[in-house]
Amino acid sequence: DSGVTQTPKHLITATGQRVTLRCSPRSGDLSVYWYQQSLDQGLQFLIQYYNGEERAKGNILERFSAQQFPDLHSELNLSSLELGDSALYFCASSASSFTDTQYFGPGTRLTVL
Amino acid sequence: GIQVEQSPPDLILQEGANSTLRCNFSDSVNNLQWFHQNPWGQLINLFYIPSGTKQNGRLSATTVATERYSLLYISSSQTTDSGVYFCAAPSAQKLVFGQGTRLTINP
Numbered sequence: 001d002s003g004v005t006q007t008p009k010h011l012i013t014a015t016g017q018r019v020t021l022r023c024s025p026r027s028g029d030l031s032v033y034w035y036q037q038s039l040d041q042g043l044q045f046l047i048q049y050y051n052g053e054e055r056a057k058g059n060i061l062e063r064f065s066a067q068q069f070p071d072l073h074s075e076l077n078l079s080s081l082e083l084g085d086s087a088l089y090f091c092a093s094s095a096s097s098f099t100d101t102q103y104f105g106p107g108t109r110l111t112v113l
Numbered sequence: 114g115i116q117v118e119q120s121p122p123d124l125i126l127q128e129g130a131n132s133t134l135r136c137n138f139s140d141s142v143n144n145l146q147w148f149h150q151n152p153w154g155q156l157i158n159l160f161y162i163p164s165g166t167k168q169n170g171r172l173s174a175t176t177v178a179t180e181r182y183s184l185l186y187i188s189s190s191q192t193t194d195s196g197v198y199f200c201a202a203p204s205a206q207k208l209v210f211g212q213g214t215r216l217t218i219n220p
Contacts, residue, residue, distance in 0.1 A: 088154055104157075107154055
């Protein structure tokens with residue numbers, strides 16, 4: 001158990017819908033990262049938050065947004081969903097910097113029908 | 114940004130065999146992580162190894178930073194070692210993953 005929790009584990013929804021994925025980091029970690037894993041693209045970094053502030057952005061679509069709350073949990077919002085958004089979404093946390101060891105949550109498997 | 118390449122892409126072995134997985138990176142790094150993704154999709158940290166050698170049970174890893182590669186050794190493989198092994202290196206404010214090595218251990 002990495003100490004990072006994610007909910008829900010599975011999500012099935014329809015095209016055009018909006019969903020919210022939730023992540024709680026390990027105790028004491030200030031940075032949260034979101035990754036997308038799809039069959040054709042591998043593991044892709046989406047976005048990083050540090051202590052409530054956005055720190056780095058990767059290949060995140062404009063339809064996607066995230067935030068980190070004062071209690072350090074984070075949410076990833078995916079809107080206007082398309083079939084191609086079906087993927088495994090991971091949250092990871094680290095003490096501070098992206099060069100620190102990152103610990104991954106169990107992931108949320110999103111299926112868009 | 115940095116390129117991370119892993120080899121081989123697939124490896125099929127019998128239980129009890131030893132294996133070596135390789136990770137090459139295109140630029141110098143100050144951190145390298147190895148992960149195991151089990152058949153249920155969970156990503157498990159194996160090693161944080163910017164340089165040198167570390168061992169954890171039947172697994173060990175060596176990173177030669179000056180030559181830009183890292184090796185993951187698995188000895189006396191068990192069926193529970195099956196899954197995909199990823200290495201990842203930090204670059205431009207993010208962790209860049211290789212494409213993985215899919216390891217299948219047959220009983």
